[in-house]
Amino acid sequence: MRLQRLALAMAGMGLLAASVVSTPATAAKTDPKPWSDLTKQSNSAKAAAEACGLTTGYPTAAGTMEAADVTAGRPPQGTPYESFKFVGTRANATWYMAANAAATQFYYYGLLLQGGNLYRHTTYVYDGIRPPVATFKKVGGGWTSFKTIATSNDSIDGPSHAYLYGLNSNGSLYRYSIVGAGIKSLGSFPGFKGFKTMTVLSETMTYDTLLMTTTAGALWTVRIPVAASTKPVLKRIRTGGWQNFESLVVENCGLRGGVLIVGVDNNTQTGTLYAMSKANGAATALTGYGKIPGVVYNGINAVRLTSHYDPMRGE
Numbered sequence: 001m002r003l004q005r006l007a008l009a010m011a012g013m014g015l016l017a018a019s020v021v022s023t024p025a026t027a028a029k030t031d032p033k034p035w036s037d038l039t040k041q042s043n044s045a046k047a048a049a050e051a052c053g054l055t056t057g058y059p060t061a062a063g064t065m066e067a068a069d070v071t072a073g074r075p076p077q078g079t080p081y082e083s084f085k086f087v088g089t090r091a092n093a094t095w096y097m098a099a100n101a102a103a104t105q106f107y108y109y110g111l112l113l114q115g116g117n118l119y120r121h122t123t124y125v126y127d128g129i130r131p132p133v134a135t136f137k138k139v140g141g142g143w144t145s146f147k148t149i150a151t152s153n154d155s156i157d158g159p160s161h162a163y164l165y166g167l168n169s170n171g172s173l174y175r176y177s178i179v180g181a182g183i184k185s186l187g188s189f190p191g192f193k194g195f196k197t198m199t200v201l202s203e204t205m206t207y208d209t210l211l212m213t214t215t216a217g218a219l220w221t222v223r224i225p226v227a228a229s230t231k232p233v234l235k236r237i238r239t240g241g242w243q244n245f246e247s248l249v250v251e252n253c254g255l256r257g258g259v260l261i262v263g264v265d266n267n268t269q270t271g272t273l274y275a276m277s278k279a280n281g282a283a284t285a286l287t288g289y290g291k292i293p294g295v296v297y298n299g300i301n302a303v304r305l306t307s308h309y310d311p312m313r314g315e
Helices: 002-013 035-039
Strands: 053-059 064-071 077-080 095-099 106-114 117-125 133-141 146-154 161-168 173-179 182-189 195-203 207-214 219-225 233-238 247-253 258-265 270-276 286-291 303-307
Touching: 035 117, 053 247, 053 258, 106 146, 133 182, 161 182, 161 195, 161 207, 195 219, 195 247, 207 247, 247 303
Parallel strands: 095 303, 146 195
Antiparallel strands: 053 064, 053 303, 064 077, 095 106, 106 117, 117 133, 146 161, 161 173, 173 182, 195 207, 207 219, 219 233, 247 258, 258 270, 270 286
16 A cells, blocks of 8 residues: 555656657746645646656755756756755765655655765655755765766565665776665676766666766666676767766656656756657667756756656666
8 A cells, every 4th residue: 555655646746657748938937846746646647648757856065955847848847846955965866755654754765975975865755835854874984986876776576676886986887785774785897987977777677777978978878787797788879969967867758668868967057858769779769858947957966856666667
């Protein structure tokens, strides 16, 4: 029952979408939404059947958490949420929403880097206009040389798994198993010296796939089998054009493995929306929908806000 209730609640986020629609270019600006909207089953089931969407979060250096819904269209539409007090960070991973057994308390959890330390946050979301309250627990030190992190969380397949990936300035990609409140090292993979950003594109019982960019602007998929002895499989989707983005946020779109991608440029504080077919190397279809109006991406990086029970299926 807890899974069912949470799945119904997350339908209000517009994540079960099937297509991209045209919207007026001069849509009226709306006030920021309260975070409690993310915990409610709203009347957006109809909207979800008409347009794909995703929720992007972007913690700031000033110690606030910002977020916005993005709905695909020509042009895309952006609707911010009210900001709340967080903590200054330098890298963040996906925020997963869960609930207690009675479905009376909703919360997000995830991992972040502050200086050389790895922390786990639990951020409680309340009814009405009360802002969320974030709590933090140190997981471990020794993370100074890591540039960015990403997490996978396949909680619906069997056997399920949760991994943490860290892109290190030494040119290696590290993988850790997330075990309760701690992590366990699973080794590293060399050959990632020129890579810049990453996010999880697929998470299954047998492999994870990262979507990554290079400093030169290429876009790649990196499939990492769960089997510890198996090397990653890299496929290049595009040779250039992605160099301006410091963050990628992806979300499932439709029933055929397609995704939405928001690329965030920290220099201009803008997000650009793309739709991408199920990843298949250079044969992958990509469509650009332009910059997202009404959203100022003033964070350190941008991350996906999703449900604990909504794995990515982009490859």
